[in-house]
Amino acid sequence: MTAQRSDEEQIGNLPRPPFDRDLQTVLHALAGQLPSTITAEMITPMRQAMAGGPTARSALTDAGLDVHDVEIASYDGEHIMLSVVQRAGRTCSGPCFYAIHGGGMIFGDRWSGVAGLVDWIVRYDAVAVTVEYRLAPEHPDPTPVEDAYAGLVWTASHAAELGIDPDRLIVAGASAGGGIAAGVGLLARDRRGPVIAGQLLQYPMLDDRDETLSTRQIDGVGVWDRGSNRTGWTALLGERRGTGAVSIYAAPARATDLSGLPPTYIDCGSAEVFRDEDIAYANAIWAAGGQAELHVWPGGFHGFDAFAPTTQLARDMVATRDHWLQRLVG
Known part of the structure; x- marks a missing residue:
């Protein structure tokens, strides 16, 4: 008699949305450089490989931007x-982008992804503030979200x-940074802290429970799969x-009341772990009467x-964020 397949084996056979054709080509190229599943043992060597602070800082100054640090x-x-x-x-006086970097709660620094802010800084004559929140597992919850909130409070209190412009303070984050940004938004609401004009959540990491269909679909494939997500949340x-x-501040998908939040932008891919939790978060904001x-x-x-x-899909994604931001800050 054939033994009944385990849940994990059945999960491996789930149909999933196909990758975009151009992105599939990129995934093939990344196959030898980036593991499908990141485990705890990989954290230290991957941090070392990803370190690029001096290079990123030089790129900003080369673009005619002033950079100074505040402790x-x-x-x-x-x-x-x-x-700053x-x-x-x-x-x-202009808008501020308070930026929270990604990295699955375990990688990255305040320079990660900051080059992507250059166009907005120049276009809107804006200020960007990036925060060096402490990483898990050395600094588990609540440290990352509390560090990020402390940075937001400092930024708002030094706006002048x-x-x-205190009416144009936007919190932005990608991946884990998007999840932390959502947690910061909830903290600001519940503590009656800084007024946030908008939150830009790029494919945010929101839910530790590992229960959605999309997390079961993206297991052993793509970038940041189900196993990697478990590694990050466990850390x-x-x-x-x-x-x-x-808490809802560590995993904002757990919040049952999303009223009182600023206008929110959320994006993600159809073939990624975070798809369903990101859709659910937007839906919960709408259910609470939010935007x-x-x-x-x-x-x-x-x-x-x-x-x-x-790729065309990436260019469309970035342009659509730009349109939302233009409507928000003018």
């Missing part, structure tokens, strides 16, 4: 670093001296992952705009 105290009295980026010689939450002992814009890009894997920026 602030976080919620626990420990100090974290912020970097703006056009050299700028004197006017930084040349920030952040330890044995609490998937239990009732997880959200959602885009699910057909055939997109996680972070495809960063890995394959010249």
Whole structure:
């Protein structure tokens, strides 16, 4: 008699949306460089391989931007670093992009993805503030989201001296940074903290429970699959992952009341782990009477705009974010 297949084996046979044809080509090229599943043992070597702070900082200054660092105290009295980026010689007041980097809660630094802000900084004569939140597993929840919130409070309280229009403070984050940005938005609401004009959540990491269809579909394929997601959430939450002992600020998908949030932009790919939790988050904002814009890009894997920026799908994704931002900050 044939033994009944395990749940995991059945999961492996689930149909899933196909990858966009151009993105599939990129995935083939990445196959030898990036593991499909990131395990705990890979965290340290991948951090070392991804370090690029000096290069990123030089790219900003080469673009005519001024960069200066500020050290602030976080919620626990420990100090974290912020970097303030703006056009050299700028004197006017403009919008602020408070940027929270991605990296699955376990990788990255405040320079990760900051090059993507250059166009907005120049176009809107804006200020960008990036936060060096401490990473899991060395610094588990609530440290990452509390660090990010502390940086937001500092930014808002220094708006005048930084040349920030307090009515145009936008919180932005990608992947884990998008999840932390959503947590920061909930903290600001519940603590009556800084007023946020909008939150830009790029394929945000929102749900630790590993229960959605999309997480079961993207298992062993693409970029940041189900196993990688478990690694990231376990680093952040330890044995609490998937239990009732997880706060809405660590995993915003757990929030049952999403009223009182700023206008929100959410995007993701149709072929990524975060698809269903991102759709559900937008739907919960609408259910609470809030304003959200959602885009699910057909055939997109996680972070495809960063890995394959010249593809048509990536260009469309970036342009659509730009349109939302233009409507928001004018």
